[in-house]
Amino acid sequence: MVGAISLLFVCEFVGDVVARVVGLPLPGSVLGMVILLLWLASLKRERETLSQVTSWLTAHLSVMFVPAAVGLVAQGPVLSRYGIGLVVATTVSTLLTLVVTVLVFHWALALGERRAPLGREKGVVA
Incomplete structure (x- = not known):
């Protein structure tokens, strides 16, 4: 579970760094989602842990507000x-x-x- 959470944070962090370094007019979190999408598309294996983490985050989305x-x-x-x-x-x-x-x-x-x-x-x- 820690690995799935780390994957989410790393993708967001890399997206933020790329957005700031390159100077793109996109939020880093959007680039992070694109990076995550590319990562998931390149790996064809079971993602049950990531599904559990994202389901939990979605279920508790109100806390994020x-x-x-x-x-x-x-x-x-x-x-x-x-x-x-x-x-x-x-x-x-x-x-x-x-x-x-x-x-x-x-x-x-x-x-x-x-x-x-x-x-x-x-x-x-x-």
């Missing part, structure tokens, strides 16, 4: 000054993201149906 909540409380003066603007910006950007996601999904669905309508592929009789 405690530092963020403490950080918000610690930034009380900033939130009192810019809080309304942050809430408005977050709400507008979330709604805009939802609308764009729906539009892209409908576009992709229509494109897929134009190429191969459901039930009308070669050799399939509806």
Whole structure:
């Protein structure tokens, strides 16, 4: 189990180092996930321990939000000054993201149906 946890930390650390050294505009944790993905794709063996560790982390994900909540409380003066603007910006950007996601999904669905309508592929009789 320690090995699986170490693998997660090493991938995150290497991703962070690469992001800082190269100066990529990506968070190190994202590069760490890519490194982990490449590692797992290259090794074709049982990963039961890693599955157990990640299942435990996912089950206790709410604990991971405690530092963020403490950080918000610690930034009380900033939130009192810019809080309304942050809430408005977050709400507008979330709604805009939802609308764009729906539009892209409908576009992709229509494109897929134009190429191969459901039930009308070669050799399939509806």
